[in-house]
Amino acid sequence: MRKLQALVRHILTETGISRENVAAFLDQGAVVLTGRNLGHGVEVCVLKYDGVIDIERSDYDGIALLALVSGWLQSHDPDRDGLEDPEVNAAVNDLSTTDVQIAVEFQERIEIIPDECGPITFAGKRWRVAPVPVDVAERVDGMSGGIR
Structure with missing residues (x-):
């Protein structure tokens, strides 16, 4: 849901559309259990969902809005x-406003890292939701050898 929240925040910031005219929700959500060990943490699942954004009474240019979302x-x-x-x-309301609904399919990895005070119990340990650090x-x- 972080991606949906970030996209809505971007739309509000860039268009000046009032927050009162925008609603967003998750639809058709599915949790795919993975349990993949990532070294310093675990990918416990992948959340797949449609993020639906409803914008009511918008006078913002519809084509520009689609370009903004696509970008x-x-x-x-x-x-x-x-x-x-x-x-x-x-749906065109009148000569100057439109109701727009945009549905975007998202997929988000949900990762956990060890934390003795974390709220999640998994595999006999305490964890918290956070991106797993990657060693580079x-x-x-x-x-031996070279790159060809």
Whole structure:
């Protein structure tokens, strides 16, 4: 749901549309259990869902809104392989306002790291939700050969 929240925040910031005119919710959610060991933590599941954004009485340019959403997705959600493209529905209210609904399929990894005071019990330990740190090698020793 973090991606949906971030996208809504971006729409509000960039368009000036009033928060009172925007509602967002998760639809068709599915939790895929993974339990994948990531070294310093665990990917416990992947959340797949449709993020639905309803914008009411908007006078913002609809084409510009779609470009804004598309640009954000391409810049901030690089793991979109296999996900559907966004869907949009619009209803014209009058000569100056439109109701717009945008549905975006998202997929988010849910990772946990060890924490003695964490709220989650898993595999006999306490954990908290957080991105798992990744160790990056700064050099490689003991290898022969070259890169071709």
